[in-house]
Amino acid sequence: MKSHDAMSNEYQNNDLHLPTFSPVQLGFCIPDSCGHEDLEDSLNEMLKPINISSGIDFKVRLGQKSCQNADENQVDRWTVITIIFVASLLMFALAGTLHEKAHTAESGALLPTAHKGTFRRLLLAFSFRRNWRSLVDTDVPEDELSCLHGLRCFASLMIYVIHKVVFILFHPFSNRTDVSDLLEGDWTMIFRAFWNWVDAFVVLSGLLTSFYAFKKLRTGQRLNIPKMYFQRYLKFTPMVFVWSLILQNLMQHQVSGQNLVRIVGPYVDNCKRGLLPVLTYTSVFNGLNKMCYPPAHQLVTDMHMYILSPFIMLGIWKYPKKAPFVFCATLAVLAAAKYSVVMQNQLGSFLFYGMSTETMVKSANIIYVNALHRLTPYLLGLGLGYVLQITDCKQVLSRVQMAAGTAIAIGCAAYSMFGVSHSSRKGYIYQVNEAAVFATFQPLMWGFALCWLVYSCATKHAPGWLLRLLTWRGFIIYSRLSYAIYLTQIYIVAVNVGNAVHSSRFGVHRIFDMNDIAMVGSASLLSTLILLLPLQDVSLLISGGYKPPNYSKYIKPSPDDHIEEKQQERAAKCQAEE
Numbered sequence: 001m002k003s004h005d006a007m008s009n010e011y012q013n014n015d016l017h018l019p020t021f022s023p024v025q026l027g028f029c030i031p032d033s034c035g036h037e038d039l040e041d042s043l044n045e046m047l048k049p050i051n052i053s054s055g056i057d058f059k060v061r062l063g064q065k066s067c068q069n070a071d072e073n074q075v076d077r078w079t080v081i082t083i084i085f086v087a088s089l090l091m092f093a094l095a096g097t098l099h100e101k102a103h104t105a106e107s108g109a110l111l112p113t114a115h116k117g118t119f120r121r122l123l124l125a126f127s128f129r130r131n132w133r134s135l136v137d138t139d140v141p142e143d144e145l146s147c148l149h150g151l152r153c154f155a156s157l158m159i160y161v162i163h164k165v166v167f168i169l170f171h172p173f174s175n176r177t178d179v180s181d182l183l184e185g186d187w188t189m190i191f192r193a194f195w196n197w198v199d200a201f202v203v204l205s206g207l208l209t210s211f212y213a214f215k216k217l218r219t220g221q222r223l224n225i226p227k228m229y230f231q232r233y234l235k236f237t238p239m240v241f242v243w244s245l246i247l248q249n250l251m252q253h254q255v256s257g258q259n260l261v262r263i264v265g266p267y268v269d270n271c272k273r274g275l276l277p278v279l280t281y282t283s284v285f286n287g288l289n290k291m292c293y294p295p296a297h298q299l300v301t302d303m304h305m306y307i308l309s310p311f312i313m314l315g316i317w318k319y320p321k322k323a324p325f326v327f328c329a330t331l332a333v334l335a336a337a338k339y340s341v342v343m344q345n346q347l348g349s350f351l352f353y354g355m356s357t358e359t360m361v362k363s364a365n366i367i368y369v370n371a372l373h374r375l376t377p378y379l380l381g382l383g384l385g386y387v388l389q390i391t392d393c394k395q396v397l398s399r400v401q402m403a404a405g406t407a408i409a410i411g412c413a414a415y416s417m418f419g420v421s422h423s424s425r426k427g428y429i430y431q432v433n434e435a436a437v438f439a440t441f442q443p444l445m446w447g448f449a450l451c452w453l454v455y456s457c458a459t460k461h462a463p464g465w466l467l468r469l470l471t472w473r474g475f476i477i478y479s480r481l482s483y484a485i486y487l488t489q490i491y492i493v494a495v496n497v498g499n500a501v502h503s504s505r506f507g508v509h510r511i512f513d514m515n516d517i518a519m520v521g522s523a524s525l526l527s528t529l530i531l532l533l534p535l536q537d538v539s540l541l542i543s544g545g546y547k548p549p550n551y552s553k554y555i556k557p558s559p560d561d562h563i564e565e566k567q568q569e570r571a572a573k574c575q576a577e578e
Contacts, residue, residue: 008356018357019169025262032069036062068260075253082249086242093530096126118541125537131529135480138473143393145211147457148204149479150470151450155200156482160489160520162191164511167493170263171510172503179506184353186421192351196416196446198298199377203450205302206381209309214389217317225310227543232306234539236299236483237279239531243487244278244293247271251491255498263498267294284369289361295490297369304371305378312379316386327383334376335440341367342436349439352423352430359430367439380447388458395459402461409452412445484524484532492519 008020030039043060051057099120104110124130140146173179213223248271255264271292277283281303283291291297316323341347347363348355367373397405420438422428456462457470493516 008354018360019166020357025172030067036067039067066261076249078249079253082245086246089242089530092123093126093128093534096123096130096534097128099123100127100129121541122538125541126530126534128529131533134533135528136477138476140476143215145207145388145454145458146476147454147462147467147470148208149475150472151200151454152204152482153475153478155197155204156478156485158190158197159194159486161511162194162197163490164493164513164516165191167263167490167497168506168510170259170497171500171506173506174503175505182506182508184425186418186424188424189350189418189421192424193417193420193442194351195349195442199374199443199446200450201298202302202305202374202377203381203384203447206305206309206378207385207451207454208381209306210313210382210385211388212385213310213313214317214386217313218389223310223314228310229307231539231543232303234535234542235532236303238535239484239527240293240296240299240487241275241278242531243491243527244271244275244296247293247491248275251495254495259498259500263494267292267494287361287365288369289365293487295487298486301369301371301374305375308375309378309382312382313386316382327379331376331379331444334372334379335444338367338373338376338443339436339440341373342439343432346432347435347439348430349435349442350420350423352420353426353428355430374443376443377447377450380444380451384451384454388455391459393458395461402456405452406456409449413449416442416446416449480533481521481524481528484527485520488523488527489520492516492523 028039040060040062047058047060100110169179216223247267251264252260252268266289270290273292275292277286278292278296281300283293284297284300288294288297315326319326342349345362345366346359347366348359349363349367351360395402419442420434423434453462457467460467462470496513496516496519
């Protein structure tokens with residue numbers, strides 16, 4: 001019945017916003033005149049003979065919010081306001097598109113009148129046509145670290161699969177024991193060691209921040225810290241706010257049945273408390289289980305680390321000789337602090353077989369959403385950005401050193417992924433010392449492995465096939481969509497799983513549901529075109545760095561242009577002969 005307790009839960013644990021195999025959950029249709037107390041009394045009375053005769057003690061628990069009436073989800077004022085707000089964004093983007101089209105010459109060039117005046121520039125920033133061109137433009141600067149797009153893509157896909165697996169376990173499968181058997185085995189460490197994929201984004205964030213910041217410092221420019229904060233805030237905040245607003249006021253109208261209470265209810269209730277924590281990046285302080293929009297935790301912790309980054313980078317730049325020692329000492333202190341916290345609080349640093357939801361939530365609240373315990377891979381990324389800039393992305397190590405570094409990096413990656421693979425088997429007994437050791441060394445070893453891979457690619461020392469794979473131009477487009485994909489996936493997957501009204505059999509194909517993939521892709525594309533890309537131009541417009549768009553590479557040359565080019569070439573040849 002418990003399916004080997006693959007994900008367990010205790011009766012006294014009220015936190016049921018994660019899937020678990022321990023309780024048996026049933027939905028009932030009862031008269032409107034009855035309350036949850038009446039249903040609980042009736043069930044206890046019905047189960048009393050079974051408890052006495054079978055030796056199994058069935059316990060019933062219903063909360064005040066366990067019952068939902070049909071009229072409770074009527075459209076209210078805030079629902080209408082949210083719909084109008086989202087529709088206004090779409091209409092403004094459409095207006096920007098029409099404005100651009102009206103001010104485009106026959107040759108395809110944009111007329112100067114299109115961006116004359118602040119309002120016209122603002123309108124142009126939201127043009128679907130312009131932002132689509134920016135999205136699919138795969139031309140990148142020569143000094144760009146193109147391999148990062150491939151790494152971001154793979155990490156993003158793995159996180160999507162992890163989220164999909166977690167939410168699909170809410171589904172009432174009739175073969176739950178088969179599901180628990182499928183969750184066993186060393187291969188599942190690819191998902192159980194989820195820190196690796198999350199830390200990949202942390203490393204890349206620190207790397208990109210420092211790479212371009214040190215580029216400015218190398219050219220004699222200063223870091224405008226307030227401007228950095230402003231552009232970062234304006235780039236990421238609006239999208240997470242809009243999706244939090246949609247979750248707060250629209251999600252409950254998209255799900256019906258018993259899963260409205262089980263899956264959607266906790267998120268909606270958290271958002272109903274207000275969206276100020278979302279705007280102020282303080283939502284993680286109340287714990288992951290009380291956040292309005294769960295995917296925002298990565299954004300919040302990244303923002304906290306970004307706030308520290310300018311001062312760390314300035315310290316490295318000003319004191320290049322002392323910085324390595326301080327850097328290593330800081331990493332050692334962070335490792336010791338994480339080891340101590342895991343030991344004292346009996347936390348889990350990986351998803352072992354039979355892990356309780358209580359341990360998951362407790363571990364997430366103490367170390368997963370805490371920027372201090374996420375800082376190690378971020379610092380490694382900052383350090384790599386500095387190294388790549390001062391070496392101008394040129395190889396300064398010998399072949400022997402590169403080979404030794406590659407061997408160490410492979411060993412570090414293997415430990416980070418499969419070092420505790422025995423925890424993925426039935427009968428595993430939690431050992432706090434093992435969890436603490438893994439929590440201490442995993443971010444250091446995985447961060448080093450990723451940094452070495454990026455360094456090898458940036459210095460052109462990586463194998464050719466790997467370079468071609470990671471620098472494929474299609475990853476550039478996906479990379480621009482990755483932020484929106486991360487934010488939208490949980491909302492869409494939760495709604496689709498929440499609308500399941502009958503049991504079915506689980507199969508691996510359920511993880512790669514094309515309906516979910518298509519909906520996530522569409523929502524991500526739309527969010528990127530009307531929020532992420534336009535607001536990058538808006539931030540430049542406000543900060544004074546706006547430049548008129550250059551559409552020259554999109555303009556198709558006319559026959560007359562080819563004739564003029566040939567005439568110029570002939571004239572140049574004649575002058576050379578003379």
